[in-house]
Amino acid sequence: MAGWRVNVVTPRTVEQFDSTSSNRRLRSIEVGPHGEHIRSYPSMKKPSHIAGKIAKNIVDGALMLPRALLQARPSIVIATVPALPTMFIGFIVATIFRRPLLLEMRDAWPDLISDSRILRWKWLTRLAHGAVRAVQRRATVVVTVTDGFADILARDGVRAVQTIHNGISTRHFEPLHDRPKRTDAKLHVLYLGNLGESQGLESVILASTMVPEHVKLRIVGGGTASDRLRRYAEKIDARIDFQAPARGDALRSHYEWADTCVVSLRDDWASFNHTVPSKIYELLSLGCHITGIVKGEAAQIISDAAAGDIVDHDPIHIADLWRQLLTDKQKLDVGKTGRDWVFEKASLEKLGEKYVDLINGIITSEKKHG
Incomplete structure (x- = not known):
């Protein structure tokens, strides 16, 4: 151009x-x-x-x-x-x-x-x-x-x-299709992305063991911490659905399965106050509810776009949020506010x-x- x-x-x-x-x-x-x-x-x-x-x-x-x-x-x-x-x-x-x-x-x-x-x-x-x-x-x-x-x-x-x-890119914006009919009444929680040291996903895995009757957690991706996270989940008897990285239609099917999508950055690195995972923009564009385990500018974007809920890395607080979302499912409907925010900014x-x-x-x- x-x-x-x-x-x-x-x-x-x-x-x-x-x-x-x-x-x-x-x-x-x-x-x-x-x-x-x-x-x-x-x-x-x-x-x-x-x-x-x-x-x-x-x-x-x-x-x-x-x-x-x-x-x-x-x-x-x-x-x-x-x-x-x-x-x-x-x-x-x-x-x-x-x-x-x-x-x-x-x-x-x-x-x-x-x-x-x-x-x-x-x-x-x-x-x-x-x-x-x-x-x-x-x-x-x-x-x-x-x-x-x-x-x-x-x-x-x-x-x-x-x-x-x-x-x-907003040139070919395609929203998610209607979610498939559920065969269970649990909250479907998805983490999709890199499995590295930066995400601090141990908190998410531990939180899932506190609400096993309410939550299904699926982790999709690969990275340097992948094997360690699998061993950790096995050690604490966390029933996590680990899956390989996905693209295209397989990627969209994961988003259609999910009620809420996790974005996480560990909270003990000061530099992450000024880090915004690019995954946030993708989730905003798709109209997904975000479980934001982030601080600083990343948390501010999710809040400004009214696209989800912010929580700290305490597994008890994460589990409490998921219980609230299952009880009040209207909170999961973020409408088009995230998409509108992406178009504008x-x-x-x-x-x-x-x-x-x-x-x-x-x-x-x-x-x-x-």
């Missing part, structure tokens, strides 16, 4: 990379569905231990850099992070090409380094924190997806910060236009001063 040529450097899993012979060559280019030119490189699956994660980051950076430098000199370099190697490679490429760097922070780095204790040594944590903040301060513009994290960066000396929130098409204006502004300013 904007008439740009977009060159993308991105990882693929080893299986995806090996399945296409054209991907094997350093200079090979694929054309994506939107006309973007893609150079990919093989990347291992995310390891569960710290040594493996560090090794993966080093290898990813080493494979990304030469492919990024094979591009013609760009007008602007955009580095999208949660993957930290992308930030540093983007900085190197922008410096070599002498082009502006737009750094898109989709997670609250470097705060997450401290919260997650991903690095065991304090000196290494301080070093990583300082390195991330140094790149953020040197970027032409840093884009965040929440206002709160933008404020934190600005207070910490990052000179140019813009907020462009997450969103969802989280339409991907509108956010895309805002992004185009931002990038055009950076390029125009660079030409004036270059």
Whole structure:
């Protein structure tokens, strides 16, 4: 739409990379569905231990850099992070090409380094924190997806910060069909998404054991904590319906099964006060009731959209909420308020236009001063 040529450097899993012979060559280019030119490189699956994660980051950076430098000199370099190697490679490429760097922070780095204790040594944590903040301060513009994290960066000396929130495409908005006829009178609770350390799903699993006669809990997805959560559920005799990740019609069937959908972020990481899971926008667009086990901006969005109920991570409080929802099922009908909120504030098409204006502004300013 904007008439740009977009060159993308991105990882693929080893299986995806090996399945296409054209991907094997350093200079090979694929054309994506939107006309973007893609150079990919093989990347291992995310390891569960710290040594493996560090090794993966080093290898990813080493494979990304030469492919990024094979591009013609760009007008602007955009580095999208949660993957930290992308930030540093983007900085190197922008410096070599002498082009502006737009750094898109989709997670609250470097705060997450401290919260997650991903690095065991304090000196290494301080070093990583300082390195991330140094790149953020040197970027032409840093884009965040929440206002709160933008404020934190600005207070910490990052000179140019813009907020462009997450969103969802409203071009082909298709509401859920009528839910199938029930064969039981229980409340159907669904968690669908990543099974990692960030979600704190132990609280949800434990809460389900407090209301087994009232609630069916289904957990759909995969991730680094998947096996541990299954073992935990078995240990406490929680009868959880664990299912593999789903897409397309299978995904919609899970939503049609559910009375309420869980969005959860653990409450002992301060950075999650300024984190909004993208799953919230999907649930708002579908008109699903949300059990929001979140704080900060994520909780505020659910409340503003009148799309569900907010509860803390205490399993007793979660179980109490589910009892209330089963007793008063009118609370489960959130109507179209969430969909209306998405159209107004989280339409991907509108956010895309805002992004185009931002990038055009950076390029125009660079030409004036270059």
